[in-house]
Amino acid sequence: MMDFTIAIVGRPNVGKSTLFNRLIGKRAALVDDTPGVTRDFREGEAFLGDRSIAVLDTAGMDFSGSGELESGIWRVTERALDLSDACIFLFDARCGILPADHEIAAILRRASKPIILAANKCEGSAGVAGQLDAHEFGLGAPIALSAEHGEGIHDLLDAVGDAILVKAGNGHANAEGTEPQTDESCKPLRIAVVGRPNAGKSSLINRMLGDDRLVTGSQPGTTRDAIAIPAEWFGSKVLIHDTAGMRKRSRITERVEKLSVADALGAVRFAETVILLLDAAIPLEVQDLRIADLAEQEGRPVVIAINKWDTVKDRKHRFAAIRERLDDRLPNIRGAPAVCVSALTGEGLQDVHRAVLQISSIWNRRVSTGQLNRWLEEMTINHPPPAVRGKPIRFRYMTQAKTRPPSFVAMCSHPRHVPTGYRRYLKNGLRQSFGFEGTPIRIFLRSQSEKNPFAPKSR
Numbered sequence: 144m145m146d147f148t149i150a151i152v153g154r155p156n157v158g159k160s161t162l163f164n165r166l167i168g169k170r171a172a173l174v175d176d177t178p179g180v181t182r183d184f185r186e187g188e189a190f191l192g193d194r195s196i197a198v199l200d201t202a203g204m205d206f207s208g209s210g211e212l213e214s215g216i217w218r219v220t221e222r223a224l225d226l227s228d229a230c231i232f233l234f235d236a237r238c239g240i241l242p243a244d245h246e247i248a249a250i251l252r253r254a255s256k257p258i259i260l261a262a263n264k265c266e267g268s269a270g271v272a273g274q275l276d277a278h279e280f281g282l283g284a285p286i287a288l289s290a291e292h293g294e295g296i297h298d299l300l301d302a303v304g305d306a307i308l309v310k311a312g313n314g315h316a317n318a319e320g321t322e323p324q325t326d327e328s329c330k331p332l333r334i335a336v337v338g339r340p341n342a343g344k345s346s347l348i349n350r351m352l353g354d355d356r357l358v359t360g361s362q363p364g365t366t367r368d369a370i371a372i373p374a375e376w377f378g379s380k381v382l383i384h385d386t387a388g389m390r391k392r393s394r395i396t397e398r399v400e401k402l403s404v405a406d407a408l409g410a411v412r413f414a415e416t417v418i419l420l421l422d423a424a425i426p427l428e429v430q431d432l433r434i435a436d437l438a439e440q441e442g443r444p445v446v447i448a449i450n451k452w453d454t455v456k457d458r459k460h461r462f463a464a465i466r467e468r469l470d471d472r473l474p475n476i477r478g479a480p481a482v483c484v485s486a487l488t489g490e491g492l493q494d495v496h497r498a499v500l501q502i503s504s505i506w507n508r509r510v511s512t513g514q515l516n517r518w519l520e521e522m523t524i525n526h527p528p529p530a531v532r533g534k535p536i537r538f539r540y541m542t543q544a545k546t547r548p549p550s551f552v553a554m555c556s557h558p559r560h561v562p563t564g565y566r567r568y569l570k571n572g573l574r575q576s577f578g579f580e581g582t583p584i585r586i587f588l589r590s591q592s593e594k595n596p597f598a599p600k601s602r
Contacts, residue, residue: 147307148197149259150184150227152220152251154243155203157235158263162290163187163200184223185370191300194307199223204247218355229257229306231299232282236262236270240277248280257306260285261299266292331373331380332503335414337438339389339430342420343450346486348385351376351495357385371410377496384410389434408437415547416503417443418495423451423483427465432472435479442548444502444582445479448495452483474567478580506582507546514577515541519553522572531560549573550585558588 151159164170167187185200201220224230232251234244251258262274265287277285286302288295336344345357352374370385411417417438421431438445447469455461462483470477480498484491519541528536539554551573555561570584 148227150199150230153233158290231259236273237264239273259302331382333382333415335384335410336418338420342422343486421449439475439583444506446498447481449483453485512542531557548583
């Protein structure tokens with residue numbers, strides 16, 4: 144566990160996310176010229192020598208608005224400051240010092256934490272005047288850097304190291320100066336919460352965490368970054384990804400939204416379980432089915448969570464209608480657990496937790512080769528495969544090649560001529576016989592003349 148946390152704060156569009164990506168060594172945060180891309184704070188890990196530190200990328204501190212979204216961003220940014228041991232106050236040296244910078248400096252002074260003043264965009268000579276003006280903050284000489292080009296990063300890390308030594312001198316750091324030992328085998332379960340805009344994804348995660356960690360609001364598209372949050376949820380270690388709402392591709396015009404959706408898709412690929420959040424107040428739409436189908440194509444198990452259930456009156460019929468349409472339109476994950484929840488009241492959260500653990504266990508399930516071959520013999524006797532040009536298709540044996548998702552290799556004659564309907568028959572049989580309800584299944588057919596079952600295969 145990291146024993147030092149530093150937050151990057153400043154006005155919108157001064158390069159906080161670019162610096163965050165530079166410090167952690169990868170492009171984790173969305174970066175665009177549009178101000179206000181970052182809204183929730185994101186956490187990453189940076190290294191200073193042999194010591195790892197937590198870096199928080201925060202939303203731009205904008206004093207011009209007072210609406211619901213602005214209030215939510217302020218609340219989350221203040222939370223990031225509370226969690227940090229020090230902060231990097233980043234300003235745009237090319238723009239010079241603005242009144243908002245003075246307001247931020249005043250807020251940081253009241254926080255009574257070490258402040259590292261950093262002047263960004265100092266490549267060339269365009270930022271010299273801004274660097275000189277920054278002395279009026281009374282926070283010492285600014286560190287000149289260029290987050291985009293990597294200039295001045297070593298000087299910044301030296302200042303961070305000094306802040307760590309200050310904390311160690313106050314007796315807060317680990318006595319040996321090393322990280323405490325952790326059990327690496329106990330890895331958190333990776334969960335992605337996906338859905339259409341304004342389905343309540345961030346509100347649900349806040350309720351799961353028991354903390355206003357994410358910015359929420361009635362305005363669709365509040366979340367932009369796919370934020371990963373480590374947590375302990377009903378005793379289970381999890382890493383929860385809050386993702387941007389996914390609209391139809393034809394409706395996405397802004398570059399930032401395109402980046403946000405791409406980030407959300409990356410979170411689905413990274414996840415081990417996907418929670419598809421539906422809005423109970425709106426009938427199941429085509430886009431919900433497309434998102435679920437995307438998770439299935441990526442081989443991820445899906446838990447259907449129907450949010451805003453506290454507003455539904457005819458609950459029994461509404462649930463039955465949603466369940467029927469899901470099973471009809473998503474046969475590849477037929478039987479996926481569906482749970483009714485309310486992010487407002489907390490109703491159904493434990494049911495979601497149980498469903499996530501259950502579907503994750505199924506996703507990791509392995510069936511012995513002996514069981515599979517006895518099952519395959521019974522299936523082919525009950526329903527023999529059709530003949531090809533008068534010659535029967537014969538199945539020799541089947542084995543499970545891997546889990547996550549459960550994938551099977553079946554050796555047979557004429558694999559390319561096995562009809563799609565018969566493949567579906569085998570998939571449904573596996574699902575029913577071995578309890579693979581709700582998780583994607585892969586079956587690869589190979590000719591008995593091919594020796595390597597892991598070579599390129601017919602699906």
